[in-house]
Amino acid sequence: MEYVLETESLCKRYGKTRVLQDICLKIPKGSIYGLVGKNGAGKTTLMRIITGLQAPTSGTYTLSGVKNTDRKITTVRRRMGALVETPGLYKNLSAYDNIKLQYINLGLTSYDTIPDLLKLVNLEDAGKKHAGKFSLGMRQRLGVAIAMCGNPDILVLDEPINGLDPQGIIEMREMLLNINKERSTTILISSHILDELSRLATDYAFIDNGRILQTLSAEDLLRKTTKAARLTVSDTKAMCRVLDTMGLRYEVSSDGTIEVFGDINITRTVHEADKENVEIFKVLENDETLEAYFMNLVGNGGEQS
Numbered sequence: 001m002e003y004v005l006e007t008e009s010l011c012k013r014y015g016k017t018r019v020l021q022d023i024c025l026k027i028p029k030g031s032i033y034g035l036v037g038k039n040g041a042g043k044t045t046l047m048r049i050i051t052g053l054q055a056p057t058s059g060t061y062t063l064s065g066v067k068n069t070d071r072k073i074t075t076v077r078r079r080m081g082a083l084v085e086t087p088g089l090y091k092n093l094s095a096y097d098n099i100k101l102q103y104i105n106l107g108l109t110s111y112d113t114i115p116d117l118l119k120l121v122n123l124e125d126a127g128k129k130h131a132g133k134f135s136l137g138m139r140q141r142l143g144v145a146i147a148m149c150g151n152p153d154i155l156v157l158d159e160p161i162n163g164l165d166p167q168g169i170i171e172m173r174e175m176l177l178n179i180n181k182e183r184s185t186t187i188l189i190s191s192h193i194l195d196e197l198s199r200l201a202t203d204y205a206f207i208d209n210g211r212i213l214q215t216l217s218a219e220d221l222l223r224k225t226t227k228a229a230r231l232t233v234s235d236t237k238a239m240c241r242v243l244d245t246m247g248l249r250y251e252v253s254s255d256g257t258i259e260v261f262g263d264i265n266i267t268r269t270v271h272e273a274d275k276e277n278v279e280i281f282k283v284l285e286n287d288e289t290l291e292a293y294f295m296n297l298v299g300n301g302g303e304q305s
Ligand code: ATP
Pocket: 014, 017, 019, 037, 038, 039, 040, 041, 042, 043, 044, 045, 046, 159, 192
């Protein structure tokens, strides 16, 4: 797998306070990578380090194959767009002119692609309205447009959903999915609301107290949190045949134990198992929600992946 960004044992200390400890992450190319953690977990600090706004106390990171200690990092960093904390907008300028200023900053001389960018973030109808009069959602989307100037390979967004109303959240989500799909931009996005990220992220890292507790793919998270029944059976192979004929999705977790996903009709399952001479000793139901999963992970101090 190709990784756009890799961090190796990144640490950040302020005096004696450790804010980040041993952060090792690999962000796959083309992914939407969700960094999930409560307030104060260390998300902003990590993003500030990756975007070059702050230096790590120790550890390194590699951006598109170039280490942060390499002189070439400043060139490679131009392939990164970021919105960390609130977007720095010129309130008396329109969305078009705010973007144009960023083009000038980046040394871009043609402005032909600005209308495409305005369309991408759904601000093509904002016209001459000054950014100071924009709603929070519009400001955030303009911030993303500015981060997208120069068509970066990776977009780093710190809590872009924070404070948005439900409509604003939907617009932000659809826009990010669109950017990822249409421009193949890898996105690293942080949030303290797992439920929101779950609608767009392909991969996750859970962070708490400056440590990564767990990394996992969206599929693995779904498997861990969807409604499931754990069956303890006398004959695993025969039970798999039964579940196959019933068209149920399952996973063998150990010999004698099978996780069955989705809603299952217990009476029918027992009946079908009986036909194959399989005994079901135990049925355990699990329907953990995403937030419960997150709170469990954080509450337990987490499991290292
Ligand atoms: P939030 O969502 O609240 O911004 P976060 O996950 O982004 O949380 P950070 O802002 O990275 O967390 O902060 C992590 C910890 O580092 C916090 O305990 C914070 O108080 C501390 N911290 C951040 N900046 C400094 C600083 N300049 N000096 C001392 N401590 C700091």
